[in-house]
Amino acid sequence: NADVMQNPRHLVRRRGQEARLRCSPMKGHSHVYWYRQLPEEGLKFMVYLQKENIIDESGMPKERFSAEFPKEGPSILRIQQVVRGDSAAYFCASSPLEARGSGANVLTFGAGSRLTVL
């Protein structure tokens, strides 16, 4: 997991503050995914990005959440005006360019960022 770097590992915010989570994909990987894991639950897809493009954000809440993957630098998941329900582990995963016809993106996950909203 260490090759997908996420920071911070732990983040504490008060209600109404902003949270920024960063993810650097594995070397050579051009696709980044964000998943959210609530306590004792599975991983829920949030957003899929390539450099400078959001490919699929169908799992993102419509308000307060945004994601980007700029040409230079890490991918960032931004949560504005956090509420207690945002407390969760946020995992980033990366994959190489999907080979045409392979029909599958093999994901490598980072260690996660654990957000606690007080």
Place this chain on the structure above:
Amino acid sequence: GENVEQHPSTLSVQEGDSAVIKCTYSDSASNYFPWYKQELGKGPQLIIDIRSNVGEKKDQRIAVTLNKTAKHFSLHITETQPEDSAVYFCAASSRRSGSARQLTFGSGTQLTVLP
């Protein structure tokens, strides 16, 4: 969209026994089925995967079987060891909105191997 169900939610076995975790999926177009192991406080790690053109795959003590007709797949761990204790997630790759394929995860199985 894809729906993946996973059973059981918890599983306890004696060291040396086998463990089996089962998943079903709903989208017949899904064609890639990975299994991830997540240890406490860590991210999920891919342990084995299978594609829809294969019925079974084995890697040392771990095997996965796929039944496309019934839309279910299973993880088998033989000769379990205490270090196998973790949460295991199955997943299925299906095409979500637009053209992007995504992984949909099951709800996880907490495996405990008792020494």
